[in-house]
Amino acid sequence: MTMNTQGRPTAPGEAAVTATDTFTGNRALQIEEALLFEIGRYDVTGVDLDEPETFTPRLGKLARKTPIDLPGLSEPEAVRHYVRLSQKNYSIDSGLYPLGSCTMKHNPRLNEKMARLPGFADVHPLQPLSTVAGAVDLMAELGRWLLEMTGMTSVALSPKAGAHGELCGMMAIKAAIEAKGEPRNIVLVPESAHGTNPATAALIGFKVVTVPARADGTVDPEAVKALLSPQVAAIMLTNPNTCGLFERDVVEIAAAVHEAGAYFYCDGANFNAIVGKAKVGELGVDAMHINLHKTFSTPHGGGGPGAGPVVFSERLAAFAPLPFVRVTADGPVLVENEVALEGGETPFGRMVAFHGQMGMFVRALSYMLSHGGDGLRQASEDAVLNANYVRVGLRDLMSQPSGDRTCMHEVLFDDHFLDGTGITTLDFAKAMIDEGYHPMTMYFPLVVHGAMLIEPTESESKASLDLFVATLRDLVLKAKAGDTARFLEAPRFAPRRRLDETRAARQPKLKWEKPEPWSEAAE
């Protein structure tokens, strides 16, 4: 079996289990929020409807025989339920969010204001083109910015997120290989890659071969050359990579890959670190997805849909999927189907029914225009500066797996500094929750033991970073001083204590079961 260094406790220790000793189960103003079905009753409703008069249903045998069992709540009860749930959310708006490999960007409110303009917010993908010229112009302008920043030739805006963009890029590579009639079926993926890379390659029928990382955490061009053959279709490389390091031999790797007749897919998840600094087209990349929601500040995670446009080099440009915006002397034209194709345009198909996430396009372009080229470059520089500020602030107490070297937008530590303390990366992260911080990414990348990957947002102030660094330093010193209980019992102040991940996975409760007395009451 392939071995991941993921070993860690997944069930809470005994010390971690305590009850709340309040009558309500609430902890001060942190309310113990039950499910709507548990708060609601069947004898009340927030809507005052007249009892229906006697009527003969025409549903026949299809008529419902049991009560529908929807819980009833008054309007204030429903409002409180959702407001309380929203207060349990933790986001970049509530505090520092150091998840590595995830880029929690500052989301300027201007983006939101622009995305809510009725002319963008209320368009429908089936509207006649003549009524949405502004939206098509915006897509063309967004594409122009993305191509300028990457030095690439064509763009597919439609993919819905990073992994979908990867799939789009790899499908274009597959189409290009098939167009040449070559029997290439191997994709090279470095071992530090995001898990979606090998999954994407495998999904469309490629065989994945892993490229080992060298001791400094980057890919060795000699290791790539040793694996290249006429069967290799592509390499999928993340740059900057998941260890937060710039792949310094990327040009040499790209040249070797091209010489072997293969293509170079770049995972653009970490593009945030190099916007305005390096054009990936000049590094030899043939296709790269761009997470608008990571790099250009559109909401991330639960905050909104993703958007993963893909840029293509000249070698792949013709295979970009439908629909796309063709720029002509008379302005941009939205090419929606095969009938509208011109010579040299050979799309491999389409990724989605419509044009992509319009709201994300508006937010991303709003971010780009409000920052300008120099502002985007500064955002990247600030992201790298902040990560290195954290690195330098912690390097004497924590351990870096690849030695003490400048990182990009995220800094990676391993768990060697905890050796002998009996405390794991997981315990350390839980103790951060007690201090009011969302933990960093843990146990990823897999190539590093007990990984802690920290990515501070570029907009964090020096004061905010100083407090974060001081907090982590204090925790490390406590760990080394033998204050083990603080870690093993953590989180001590969260609404829920240590969760039992194993039991949650082995015996998942996926459905709310109605307690028996309730069903009688509902009759």
Added chain:
Amino acid sequence: MTTYFTKDHEWIRIDGDVATVGITDYAQSQLGDVVYVELPEIGKALAKGDEAAVVESVKAASEVFAPVSGTVEAVNVALTDEPGKINESPEAEGWFVKLKLTASDELAELLDEEAYKAFVETL
């Protein structure tokens, strides 16, 4: 019965021409609590290095590769309901598959217990 090992942390116990395959104690300790196992179909012919099973712990999913070529003769169906057996008893009750060997000369390429222990020491 002879037990062999691989650098991929699998053990192979030979009884006549049948090889019982599982993962080592070191492997289970690194994976953490196993929560799901996917086993191959009986009768499936596996070449050395083919994916024989999938094992998923709380935070990692890994493949178990066929350490030698063979035909799947039996699978440990008890793991489906109790994947925890892999953590509790990795080298006995937590076995994955029994393979009827089709290329027994491949056994020579495997590690013996001493060599495997020495290999784990280096990790």
